[in-house]
Amino acid sequence: AVPDAAVAKDRQFAESHLFGDWGGLRTSLWEQGVKPMLLLITDPYGNPSGGLEQGFTTYSMLSADLKVDTAKAIGLKGGEFQVGFSLNFGSQLSQNVVGNTFPIQSSDVAPPGPRLTTLSYTQALFDDQLSLRVGRLSIDSLYGEEFAGSSYFRQFTSVAFNAIPFAIFYNAPGAFGYPATTWGARARYAPRGDLYVMAGIYNGDPEVGLASRHGLDFTFQGPALGLGEIGWTRNQQPGATALPGNIKLGGFVLGGSVPAYNTNTSSSGRHGFYVVADQAVATLGARSEGRQVGVFGSLVAAPDQAVSPMPFFFSTGVVANGPLASRPKDVLALGVAYGGYSGDLRRQQQSQALLDPAIRPQVSELTLELSYAIQVLPGLSLQPGVQYLIHPGGSPSTPNALALGVNAVVSF
Numbered sequence: 001a002v003p004d005a006a007v008a009k010d011r012q013f014a015e016s017h018l019f020g021d022w023g024g025l026r027t028s029l030w031e032q033g034v035k036p037m038l039l040l041i042t043d044p045y046g047n048p049s050g051g052l053e054q055g056f057t058t059y060s061m062l063s064a065d066l067k068v069d070t071a072k073a074i075g076l077k078g079g080e081f082q083v084g085f086s087l088n089f090g091s092q093l094s095q096n097v098v099g100n101t102f103p104i105q106s107s108d109v110a111p112p113g114p115r116l117t118t119l120s121y122t123q124a125l126f127d128d129q130l131s132l133r134v135g136r137l138s139i140d141s142l143y144g145e146e147f148a149g150s151s152y153f154r155q156f157t158s159v160a161f162n163a164i165p166f167a168i169f170y171n172a173p174g175a176f177g178y179p180a181t182t183w184g185a186r187a188r189y190a191p192r193g194d195l196y197v198m199a200g201i202y203n204g205d206p207e208v209g210l211a212s213r214h215g216l217d218f219t220f221q222g223p224a225l226g227l228g229e230i231g232w233t234r235n236q237q238p239g240a241t242a243l244p245g246n247i248k249l250g251g252f253v254l255g256g257s258v259p260a261y262n263t264n265t266s267s268s269g270r271h272g273f274y275v276v277a278d279q280a281v282a283t284l285g286a287r288s289e290g291r292q293v294g295v296f297g298s299l300v301a302a303p304d305q306a307v308s309p310m311p312f313f314f315s316t317g318v319v320a321n322g323p324l325a326s327r328p329k330d331v332l333a334l335g336v337a338y339g340g341y342s343g344d345l346r347r348q349q350q351s352q353a354l355l356d357p358a359i360r361p362q363v364s365e366l367t368l369e370l371s372y373a374i375q376v377l378p379g380l381s382l383q384p385g386v387q388y389l390i391h392p393g394g395s396p397s398t399p400n401a402l403a404l405g406v407n408a409v410v411s412f
Contacts (some may be wrong), residue, residue: 004223017411033072036412037065043105045405051098051392057091061107064344078124084117085098086179100392102160103366104403108180109159110248116215117179130189137184138176140164147227148250150278152296155319157385159409160337160367167300167313167339171272172254174204174225193237198229204254223256245279254368262348272302291322305342312340329375338366362394370409383407
């Protein structure tokens with residue numbers, strides 16, 4: 001027999017959250033258009049060798065979000081209001097111990113402290129072909145995707161992979177990633193099911209995201225940050241039988257004048273381009289089970305080495321969702337990420353190092369990650385992992401580091 005809608009919802013909540021349907025409260029709220037979400041990510045990790053020094057830390061992020069479906073709540077079709085709050089706490093292994101650039105812990109996406117995150121309104125128009133969003137936004141998303149995303153990225157712990165390609169943030173500090181947000185607006189148009197174009201403009205003032213502002217700096221001082229993306233979502237429409245994949249091409253421009261490295265001149269703005277692609281290459285059971293093996297890759301180029309600290313970045317890897325028939329929710333992930341530093345920046349650092357030997361000129365950093373995520377209970381996963389860091393912080397003089405730990409994710 002086919003279960004009725006209420007029973008189906010109960011089962012869906014029970015499969016996704018540690019506390020299931022909250023005794024029926026979650027379903028009752030969603031019937032009124034209100035969707036609460038509470039997520040805890042915690043990363044106990046240590047490096048027994050290499051880096052600036054050895055140590056062990058735990059860093060965590062607690063996120064609370066509320067989405068309101070305006071069609072259910074007030075009868076406004078296609079609208080969604082979202083408000084969120086986050087708290088980061090603990091000690092960051094990369095910044096405080098190892099000294100590497102690509103954060104080891106997935107929760108290490110913001111310094112410690114509480115902050116207001118998303119405060120936005122989204123409106124779908126023309127049978128969902130057009131989506132408009134405005135408010136306090138980030139260019140990535142904790143739930144779903146905005147720019148440069150791939151579901152494969154979320155399967156890793158290192159921030160070199162997780163969310164979106166790291167070098168976009170590194171080269172454009174006004175490009176805020178969750179939980180930091182800024183005023184912005186974006187439009188996404190999908191004239192047909194498998195093709196879309198997307199563009200956004202944001203207040204690119206990096207001071208808005210400082211921990212001391214707690215997400216409450218509502219100033220609009222600029223400079224402007226613009227992003228554009230075109231994407232092809234292959235074999236993901238109803239009835240598709242071939243293996244799914246994605247290709248995304250995009251670029252970013254951050255305005256304003258910044259000092260050029262190793263000169264007394266300034267350069268107006270920073271810019272770059274990116275490619276993100278992923279493709280399922282094999283199924284491990286019926287397609288409806290979602291068990292499959294896929295590969296991914298990303299490339300970021302920010303060609304102006306006078307102002308871009310990491311003009312070349314790439315990541316690639318393989319992900320197996322449900323590698324064992326007896327463990328259909330587990331995930332095995334293997335990836336490599338590389339960032340090459342600006343030659344102009346390095347020459348500046350070499351000159352400064354003559355006066356201050358503590359300065360380590362940066363060449364490149366590479367991260368290798370192997371991890372296995374285990375669904376212990378619905379809404380609770382533990383992901384033991386190992387990361388090997390070559391040239392932490394980009395310096396060949398810093399010993400390569402080994403990082404070991406567990407990424408725990410709890411959806412309440």
